[in-house]
Amino acid sequence: MNVSNPEPMLSPDELERRLLEIGAERYHNLHPFHRLLHDGKLNRGQVQAWALNRYYYQCRIPAKDASLLARLPTTDLRREWRRRLVDHDGEGTAPGGVERWLRLTGGLGLDNNYVMSLEGLLPGTRFAVDAYVNFVRERTVLEAVASSLTEMFSGKIISERVAGMLRNYDFVDADTLSYFTPRLTQAPLDVAFALDYVKAHAKTRLEQQGVLDALRFKCDLLWAQLDALHFAYVAPGLPPPGAFRP
Template sequence: MNAALPTAASGTLPWPAAEFEARLRAKEAGYHIHHAFNQRLNSGALAPFQVRGWVANRFYYQQAIPMKDAAVMSNCDDRETRRRWALRLLDHDGHDDFAGSHAGGIEVWTQLGIATGLTRDELWSQRHVQPGVRFAVDAYVNFARRSCWQEGVISSLTEMFAPKIHADRLAGWPSHYPWIDASGLAYFRNRIPLAQRDVEHGLEVAQGWCDTRAKQERALAVLQFKLDVLWSLLDAVERAYPDDMATEKRP
C-alpha cells in the first residue's frame, strides 16, 4: 500500500505551518460529504432499505476503527503519544462499566442500526457487508499496520471534515426520516466534540513530523488515500442499493 503513495522530490523547502495546514484542509473537496449517495442520504431522498444498507455497511468501518487505532499505537515508540491515542480505542470500544456514556461508539452505532430497523445480529454478523466495503476498510487497517505511526495519525485527519457531516445528519434526519427513533442519532452528536479533540492532536503530529516538503507531500498523499477509502465505501453501498431494488429485500 505504501508504494502506491507518491513522494515529492527532496531538497524543496517545506511550506510554512499555516500553508501546510491549509493544504491539508483543502482536501475537504474530496471528502465523502460530497458523494452523491451521502447527499441523497442527508437530504432525505433515500428509502428505508437504502438507509439501513448504509448503516449496516458503515458498521464494518466502525468496528475497524479501534483496530486501526491499536495498529497505530503498536507502531508508536512515544509514550505520551500512546497515552493520548489510547483514548480513541476507548471512545469506540467503551470503558469502565461499558454502559450509558461509557458504552463506546461501536455500541452506539449498534443502537443506530436498531433504530433503523436492523437487528443486532444483522450488524454484528456482517451479513450485509459488501465486498467493496470490506476491501476498502481492510486496506485502511493494513495501511495503519504497515506504516509509521505518524502516517497512521495523519490518515485519521479526515476527522477535520467530520463535524459538518454529523451536524447535517442531526439537523435533517429527524424530519427526513421520522421512522428512525431520534435516540439512535446519538453517535453523530457524540462524535462532534471528540473529532475536534482528535484533530488538534493529529495536526500537532503532522506539523511536528512533516519538517520537509517531501514529508508534507507524503502527508497530503496519505490523507488522500484515506479520503479514497471513504469514497470507495460509498461507491460500493450506492451500487448495492439502487433505487429500483425490491424494498422487501433486506436490509
Template sequence: MAADPLSRDAFAAALRALAPRYWDRHPFHRRLHAGACTPGEIRSWVANRWYYQTILARKNAAIVANCPLPEVRRRWLERVTFHDGPHDGEGGLADWLALADAVGLDRAALLDERHVTRGTRFAVDGYLHFCQSRPWTEAAAAALTELFSPQLMAARVTAWQQHYDWIKPDGYAYFQHRIPVVRADAQYTLDLVLTQCRTAGEQQAAIAALTFKTEVLGAILDAVDYQKGVP
C-alpha cells in the same frame, strides 16, 4: 536537489485543501441528507459503516503500537477507549448498535456482516493494513478526515430528524457523543502532524495518506450506492 518543506501554514492549508474529496460530496451522501434515501438504503449505509466502525479501535491501536512517543501514545489511546468503551455495552460501537436498532436493522444480520459489500470490505481492510504497516505519522495524517466530519455529523442529525422521522431518537447517540470528541481530536491531530512531519518527503506522505483515506470513504459510498438498500 531536495525540495524545501512547506511552512507550517502552507502544510496545514494543503491538508485542508483536500476537503472537496471528503465523502460529503458523494451523490449518495447528498441524497442521504436530502431525504431521498429509502429505509433500505439507510440500513445499507448503517450496516456497511458498521464494518468500518469495527476496525477503528484496531487502527488506533496500531498507531499506538508504532509510535515511539509516550505522550502521543497516552493521548491516542483515548481513541481506542472511545470506540470499544470502558466496559461492555458502552462506547462508540455500542452506540452504533443502537443506531442499527433505530433504523430497523436485524441485529444478527448486522453482526454476521451479511450486508457488508465486497467493496466496503476491500476498502476498510485496506485502510486497516495501511495504518498497521505505514509509519505512524502517515496513519495519524490519514485520520485527518476528522477535520471535515464534525459539521457533517451535526448536519446529518438535523437532516435525518427532518426527513426520516421513523428513525428512533435513541439512534442518534453515536453522533451526539462523537461530535465534541472529534472536534478536539481534529485539532490535536493537525497540530501533531504539522509538528512531526518536518521534511518535504514526510509532508507529501502525510498529504498522500489523507488523500488515500478520502478514497477509502468514497469507495464505501460507491459500494453502498451500488447495493441499492437492504431489508
C-alpha cells in the same frame, strides 16, 4: 507520492491549508449518496444498507487505533491515542462508538447478530475498510496519524446528517442517532492533536507529501464506500451476490 516536481519545504500553515484543500475537494460530504441520505431521498432499506455497511468501518476503528498505539514510542503519545480506544470501545457504563452504532442499526430494524456477522456486507466496503487498517499498520507513524485527519471535516457533516435525518425520516429518532452526539466533542480533540503532530513531525518535503497523500488516501476510501452503496442500492441498484437485500 509525486516526487517528479520537488518543491521547497512547506510552512506548517501551508501544510494545513493544503490539507483543508484536499477535504474541500475529496471529502465524502460531496458524494451524491451523502446528499440523498441527508435530504431524505432514501427509503428505509437504503438507510439500513448504509448503516449496516458503515458498521464494519466502525468496528474496525479500534483495530486500526490499536495497531498504531502499538507502534507509538512514548507514554504521552500512547495515552493520547488510547483515548480513541475508550471513545470507540466504551468504558464501564458509558457505551463506546461501536455499541452506539449498533443502537443505530437496531433502531433501523436490523438484527444485531446479523449486523455483527458481517454476512450482508458489500465486498467493496470490506476492501476499503481493510485497506485503511492495513495502511495504518504498514505505513509510518506520521502517515498513520495523518490518515485520521478526515475528522477535520466531520463536524459539519455530522451536524448536517443528524438534523437532516431527524427532519426527513420518520423511522429515525434522536436515540437512534445517539452515536453522533459524542463525536461532536471527541473529534475536535482528536484533530487538535493529530494536526499539531503532523505539522511538527513532517520534517522534509517528502514527509509532508506523505502526510498529504495519507489524507487523500483516506478520503478515497470513505468515498469508495459510498460508491459501493450507491451502486448497489441506488443506481443502477445492483447488490452483488450474497449482499444485504432490503
